[in-house]
Amino acid sequence: xxxxxxxxxxxxxxxxxxxxxxxxxxxxxxxxxxxxxxxxxxxxxxxxxxxxxxxxxxxxxxxxxxxxxxxxxxxxxxxxxxxxxxxxxxxxxxxxxxxxxxxxxxxxxxxxxxxxxxxxxxxxxxxxxxxxxxxxxxxxxxxxxxxxxxxxxxxxxxxxxxxxxxxxxxxxxxxxxxxxxxxxxxxxxxxxxxxxxxxxxxxxxxxxxxxxxxxxxxxxxxxxxxxxxxxxxxxxxxxxxxxxxxxxxxxxxxxxxxxxxxxxxxxxxxxxxxxxxxxxxxxxxxxxxxxxxxxxxxxxxxxxxxxxxxxxxxxxxxxxxxxxxxxxxxx
Amino acid sequence: xxxxxxxxxxxxxxxxxxxxxxxxxxxxxxxxxxxxxxxxxxxxxxxxxxxxxxxxxxxxxxxxxxxxxxxxxxxxxxxxxxxxxxxxxxxxxxxxxxxxxxxxxxxxxxxxxxxxxxxxxxxxxxxxxxxxxxxxxxxxxxxxxxxxxxxxxxxxxxxxxxxxxxxxxxxxxxxxxxxxxxxxxxxxxxxxxxxxxxxxxxxxxxxxxxxxxxxxxxxxxxxxxxxxxxxxxxxxxxxxxxxxxxxxxxxxxxxxxxxxxxxxxxxxxxxxxxxxxxxxxxxxxxxxxxxxxxxxxxxxxxxxxxxxxxxxxxxxxxxxxxxxxxxxxxxxxxxxxxxxxx
Numbered sequence: 001x002x003x004x005x006x007x008x009x010x011x012x013x014x015x016x017x018x019x020x021x022x023x024x025x026x027x028x029x030x031x032x033x034x035x036x037x038x039x040x041x042x043x044x045x046x047x048x049x050x051x052x053x054x055x056x057x058x059x060x061x062x063x064x065x066x067x068x069x070x071x072x073x074x075x076x077x078x079x080x081x082x083x084x085x086x087x088x089x090x091x092x093x094x095x096x097x098x099x100x101x102x103x104x105x106x107x108x109x110x111x112x113x114x115x116x117x118x119x120x121x122x123x124x125x126x127x128x129x130x131x132x133x134x135x136x137x138x139x140x141x142x143x144x145x146x147x148x149x150x151x152x153x154x155x156x157x158x159x160x161x162x163x164x165x166x167x168x169x170x171x172x173x174x175x176x177x178x179x180x181x182x183x184x185x186x187x188x189x190x191x192x193x194x195x196x197x198x199x200x201x202x203x204x205x206x207x208x209x210x211x212x213x214x215x216x217x218x219x220x221x222x223x224x225x226x227x228x229x230x231x232x233x234x235x236x237x238x239x240x241x242x243x244x245x246x247x248x249x250x251x252x253x254x255x256x257x258x259x260x261x262x263x264x265x266x267x268x269x270x271x272x273x274x275x276x277x278x279x280x281x282x283x284x285x286x287x288x289x290x291x292x293x294x295x296x297x298x299x300x301x302x303x304x305x306x307x308x309x310x311x312x313x314x315x316x317x318x319x320x321x322x323x324x325x326x327x328x329x330x331x
Numbered sequence: 332x333x334x335x336x337x338x339x340x341x342x343x344x345x346x347x348x349x350x351x352x353x354x355x356x357x358x359x360x361x362x363x364x365x366x367x368x369x370x371x372x373x374x375x376x377x378x379x380x381x382x383x384x385x386x387x388x389x390x391x392x393x394x395x396x397x398x399x400x401x402x403x404x405x406x407x408x409x410x411x412x413x414x415x416x417x418x419x420x421x422x423x424x425x426x427x428x429x430x431x432x433x434x435x436x437x438x439x440x441x442x443x444x445x446x447x448x449x450x451x452x453x454x455x456x457x458x459x460x461x462x463x464x465x466x467x468x469x470x471x472x473x474x475x476x477x478x479x480x481x482x483x484x485x486x487x488x489x490x491x492x493x494x495x496x497x498x499x500x501x502x503x504x505x506x507x508x509x510x511x512x513x514x515x516x517x518x519x520x521x522x523x524x525x526x527x528x529x530x531x532x533x534x535x536x537x538x539x540x541x542x543x544x545x546x547x548x549x550x551x552x553x554x555x556x557x558x559x560x561x562x563x564x565x566x567x568x569x570x571x572x573x574x575x576x577x578x579x580x581x582x583x584x585x586x587x588x589x590x591x592x593x594x595x596x597x598x599x600x601x602x603x604x605x606x607x608x609x610x611x612x613x614x615x616x617x618x619x620x621x622x623x624x625x626x627x628x629x630x631x632x633x634x635x636x637x638x639x640x641x642x643x644x645x646x647x648x649x650x651x652x653x654x655x656x657x658x659x660x661x662x663x664x665x666x667x668x669x670x671x672x673x
Binding site for chain 1: 447
């Protein structure tokens with residue numbers, strides 16, 4: 001497992017387009033070096049790598065928890081509509097409120113970025129709140145459908161907002177929806193990292209009930225699990241993880257559904273004591289590799305992160321499925 | 332039986348569903364007791380509330396009224412974890428089992444005893460091994476649950492419940508989907524467990540025949556929400572079975588201990604004979620649409636079975652004619668080739 005981690009880290013070091021690995025090492029040791037290069041590494045590359053690792057870990061863990069709670073291999077961190085909520089928040093800021101004064105001509109300025117993060121976090125939190133309140137009264141499959149319906153509803157509102165928006169504002173909304181790990185600078189990291197770590201910690205607290213839930217809610221109850229309570233906190237933790245990532249980096253698709261499947265396949269187990277750390281590692285690795293590819297090493301362009309996660313991840317999942325021949329064995 | 336043997340008891344229990352104030356009562360005024368070392372089969376027509384009763388007794392569903400006690404403690408005061416050490420269940424629910432081997436599944440039964448990470452100590456492992464042994468599933472431990480046959484999966488489910496080390500086990504139709512030999516095997520395992528381990532086992536089933544043969548006592552739920560209790564034989568003799576299950580098309584046959592399709596008005600046959608040849612010949616005749624009568628004059632023909640083992644003969648007296656047959660196959664062929672309408 002440690003090997004995977006090292007592999008991921010080395011990949012990211014290679015990913016820095018201009019600076020050489022040895023210089024970077026010297027930098028972290030704080031030697032006499034060109035302050036510009038030092039700034040690039042410390043203030044841009046390092047936070048971005050950290051963000052990619054944390055986001056991957058968060059999305060993978062959230063996806064794993066959702067798949068277990070809903071007992072559905074297609075569940076991902078966003079089944080409760082967290083990402084649509086976030087996109088509504090962003091859409092409101094970028095498309096609807098922008099004419100009220102915020103300048104968007106130069107893309108996202110520093111203050112604009114903070115505003116976008118605030119808006120998407122608020123949107124995600126609001127959706128989550130509504131779904132969780134509704135979900136306390138119904139059975140688990142209904143929660144899934146309620147989440148989907150709210151996603152559609154919110155998505156529809158976003159579409160309407162887009163319909164009435166000008167092209168240049170649409171462009172900035174679109175670029176948000178591509179996903180980007182580069183938005184989290186050190187001050188924002190002070191909020192981002194603790195939120196993710198808290199979510200991951202909570203997921204570890206629920207290892208045992210999650211195992212029990214694999215048998216279904218009624219069996220879980222029969223071995224002493226307080227199912228409703230567990231369901232609520234697990235959904236809360238998963239959505240906190242997914243919502244935080246979406247808030248800071250935009251909607252990052254695919255990782256959350258792929259990493260848990262890959263972990264199950266790699267470690268041949270259904271035990272969450274192994275699957276949670278495994279998903280964290282696999283998720284972090286996938287996320288970092290995607291970001292590495294998206295930044296197009298050697299090229300002068302940045303590709304949409306969302307496209308890369310799917311391009312990198314989908315073939316992996318297809319290969320795993322074809323090898324297992326049967327989803328029942330994989331999930 | 333001494334009261335200290337009672338593991339699970341209920342008095343004036345009402346069961347059913349409640350939803351937003353309004354409740355649907357399935358059965359009420361139930362008084363029952365499950366004692367240690369007792370294997371009880373719960374019978375009843377579809378929709379009578381067998382599953383509801385089992386879920387209520389397992390604490391998965393709230394009762395609508397009455398008292399329910401587990402180990403002489405009021406049910407409501409027992410914490411979930413504590414309850415899980417006292418009652419285990421085997422349900423019809425399917426298990427999402429990707430990448431889950433049978434051993435992991437059975438070890439989930441140790442949850443009421445293990446710490447927050449669910450780690451297993453030596454005693455846990457001993458108990459899990461014992462559970463596999465008790466149901467004869469040792470060889471399945473490393474297999475993926477998804478790849479087990481229905482019978483094997485049911486054994487593993489029971490092993491999982493056994494791992495819970497509870498005195499009470501409630502099983503909801505564990506024999507459904509199994510072939511007859513597998514059902515007999517499972518019932519034998521369960522009955523022996525109840526007797527050997529002094530457990531109280533309650534099993535709901537539609538398999539009347541097996542229930543009559545294996546159960547120490549029967550609980551029969553009626554369609555109108557009552558619970559009839561008694562020894563299998565006494566319920567069979569008193570005709571209470573007939574009342575619960577009999578319908579327009581089915582008759583309870585106390586002699587055979589089973590239900591048979593209601594005979595349509597038709598010709599009847601007089602039979603003489605005994606033993607296994609007699610009963611299978613009788614089944615053949617009934618299947619072909621004949622009634623059996625004791626009065627010779629009413630009969631269309633009479634069959635006399637005689638002879639020793641492996642050397643039997645069937646003699647039919649039909650009016651003035653007599654026919655002899657060396658096997659039941661010849662007899663059936665002859666009956667089918669004859670026109671009985673005229």
